[in-house]
Amino acid sequence: MATVNPNRDPRARRRCDAALKPLRAAGYGLVVWLTAAGGAGAELVLGGSFKDDFTTFDPDRWYVSDGWSNGDHQNCQWSASAVVHLPGRVALDFIADPTPTHAYRCGEIQSQQRFGYGTYEARIKTDDGSGLNSAFFTYIGPVHGERHDEIDFEILTANVDEVTVNTYVDGKPHHGSVHPLPHPSNSDFIVYSFIWEPGRLRWFVDGKLIRSVEDPILPERPQKIYLSIWGTETLNDWMGPFEPPERPRRMEIDWVAYTAAGEGCQFEGSVLCTLSDD
Secondary structure, eight states: OOOOOTTTOHHHHHHHHHHHHHHHHTTEEEEEEEEOTTSOEEEEEEEOOEEEOOSSOOTTTEEEOOSOOSOTTOOEEEOGGGEEEETTEEEEEEEOOOOSSOSEEEOEEEESSOBOSEEEEEEEEOOOOTTEEEEEEEEEOGGGTSOOEEEEEEEETTSTTEEEEEEEETTEEEEEEEEEOSSOTTTSOEEEEEEEETTEEEEEETTEEEEEEEOSSSOOSOBEEEEEEEEOSSOHHHHOOOOOOSSOEEEEEEEEEEEETTOOOOSTTOGGGTOOOO
16 A cells, blocks of 8 residues: 555545555554654554454464563563463463573563554463563554553562553653452453553453553553563562472463453453443
8 A cells, every 4th residue: 555644635545544444344443644754654554343262373463472582681582382372262381491592481472463542451360480470461662663652461470469550651661550469360360451541541450440540641652462471580679589480380361352442342251341431
């Protein structure tokens, strides 16, 4: 599709809208126009609402991180061998299986598409283990040619009774807080949800509100969805001292869902099905 700047040429906007109509009909979401400093615009088609129960593993939806780590703080290498598709779920593993650069391998999946404002949800069961982090979050950053915006759920499995939430806006951390879980995260599945709106962000655990922020300093850029398990031997004050696991550690994902802003309850179990209109 040709690159145009629809903000300067309404006729071009109409032509592109017509060209993108089949994408919307196929279930894709909003179209965001990215404008470079020089004035040239390019379209970014955002992902539409979905619920993935992992009956199959869809490579058109999910990319498996493989062959690198996120920095020296991480003591494992993302590896496709640490991502396992099970009947009706996906497992992300932390395993003692050395690579040329790391003593451990760990699993991460990320969405192929970016998503905008709306409701993000995942039903997850973690393992335990000091020095490990099981995370469900959204992220966009310099690797994508964007500023660093992020919204997090992080279960630091040194303490499976708590979850940490926070944001990053243009690379700076905000809104960090720690909250009790209804039961240990390694004893059964828990639904983690957040509703992201302009100027407002709410986190939920099993449908109950745990944190609400109204702030002009919130993520704004469309982001990708990530789920991961990883370890560290340096961030001890935050994640606890690393204890080499005597067995593989596993994070299980039952389902992941996104509901676009303005859409209501899409499936049983969504926080939107029980949320009052506020």
